[in-house]
Amino acid sequence: MVFSSALSAFVLALPLLAVNAARTKRSLCPDGKNTAVNKACCALFPVVDDIVDNLFTNECGDSAHGALRLVFHDAIGISPTAGGGGADGSIATFNATELTFPANLGIDDILDDLGPFLLKHAATVSPGDFIQLAGAVSLVQCPGAPRIPFFSGRAQPKAASPPNLVPQPTDDVTSILERFASVGFSPAEVVAVVGGSHSVAGADDIVPNFQGIPFDQTPSQFDTQIFVDVLLHGTNFTDNGGPQSGESETxxxxxxxxxxxxxxxxxPRTACTWQSFVNEQSKMAEAFxxxxxxxxFLGQNQHELTDCSEVIPQAIPVNFGPATFPPTKSIKDIDESCNTAKFPDLRTQPGPATTIAPIPQAESTSGSSS
Known part of the structure; x- marks a missing residue:
């Protein structure tokens, strides 16, 4: 992996960006074009511009998907019994340890992409801040995704996350819900964060020799199609020859x-929440x-952080239609799992069945940010 121990030694020695949460008046930033409630947030505008243009290249592509995945894999590394720092950036600083965890398979790819940018801006943002900032910015590259708040001021990570805290695709529902519940998430919140993130995502390394295999028909749109596609009977499968560990036929x-x-x-504990997001774009975006x-905020004290949400670009409005059944499919192909609500009426896409193309893989961006 290109991005490795060099980061660990470097970022641990850097001071935090100073913040002043008491400021309320907007101030003109040194760049002469942006304003901020807190002057400390001014330093983040160039960071955002850099990653939008040179990391994400203004696209809801592979790097944006990976940055969103990194938010979860870093933040969930905390437990009331095992410890851990939560959303502290330890997955970057202590990558030599955390990338050995089975659940972090494939995370090295996005760390390689983000690493040069994190190093470049390390005097401005801590690793924990950078991961959360990149995740928030990644979302607004995707049509339909929400513009989530960003808070700055996380301390440097002190240690690697304990192992076995990131849920895996082979886990049963009880294990997943218990892991999330231990850090304060309800089953409905689990469905929101998992379904929403997988709306703009694909599988890397789960399917041997295949990268960027989408989880639904529209991996570049933050939409509710994922909640339909996952409920279809498993009658087809990907071109790799069938399901692998952690994967089922689609x-x-x-x-x-x-x-x-x-x-x-x-x-039964999550099915009705899952179905409730079908064609409920606003509800899904808000919950996610x-x-x-x-x-x-896992592992963080929100009151000690500074709200720098204004540095996040505006979200891209919904520019797509409602969820649909894929060609040749209908309600007869749905596993109706919610006993208290009727499945929404959807139209079927015209034409013969087609194969969804893999998500194009990002080229190395290290040269553009060094």
Whole structure:
């Protein structure tokens, strides 16, 4: 891995960005174009511009998907019994340890992409802040995604996360819900954060020799299609020859269904919440945004952080239609798992069944940020 121990030694020695949460009047930033309630936030505008243009390249692509995944894998590394720092950036600083955890398979790719940017801006943002900032900025590259708040001021991480704190796609629903419950998340919040993040995501390394296999038909749109596709009967499978560990057969060729997603969509404790998001774009975006913000405060004291949400670019409005059944599919192909509500009426896409293309993989961006 390109991005490794060099970061660990460097970032641990850097001071935090000073903040002053008491300021209320907007101030003109040194760049002469931006204003901020707190002058400390001014330093973040160039960081945001850099990662938008040179890391995400203004696209809801592989790097944006990876940055969102990193938010979760870093933040969930905390437990009331095992310890850990939560959303503190330990997954970057102590990557030599945390990347050995099975649940972090594939995280090295996004760390390689983010690493040069984190190093470049390390005097401005701590690792924990950078991961949360990049995650918030990644979302607004995707049409339909919410613009979530960003708070600055996380301390440097002190140690690696304990192992076995990140849920895996092979886990059963009880294990997943208990892991989330230990850090204060309800089953409904679990569905929101898992389903929402997988709306703009794909599988790397789960399927051997295949990268960027989408979880639904629309991986570049933050939409509710994921909540339909995961409930379809498993009649087709990806072109790799069938399901692997943590993966189940899907009804949409070219996509892959995580076993954990399929179970959450059908379990009595979560099925009705899962179905309730179908074609409820605003509800899904709001619930997801609240859950991600809650993740960002794990291990942190919100009152000691500074609200720098104004540095996050505006979200891209919804520019797509409602969720649909894929060609040849209908309500007869849905595993109706909620006993208290009727599944929404959806139209079926015209034409023969097609294969969803893999998500294009990001090229190395280290040269653009060094």
């Amino acid at each position: 009804a949409v060729a070219g996509t892959v269904r995580l076993q954990s997603d399929g179970l959450l969509a059908r379990d 945004g609240a859950a991600v913000l809650k993740l960002s």
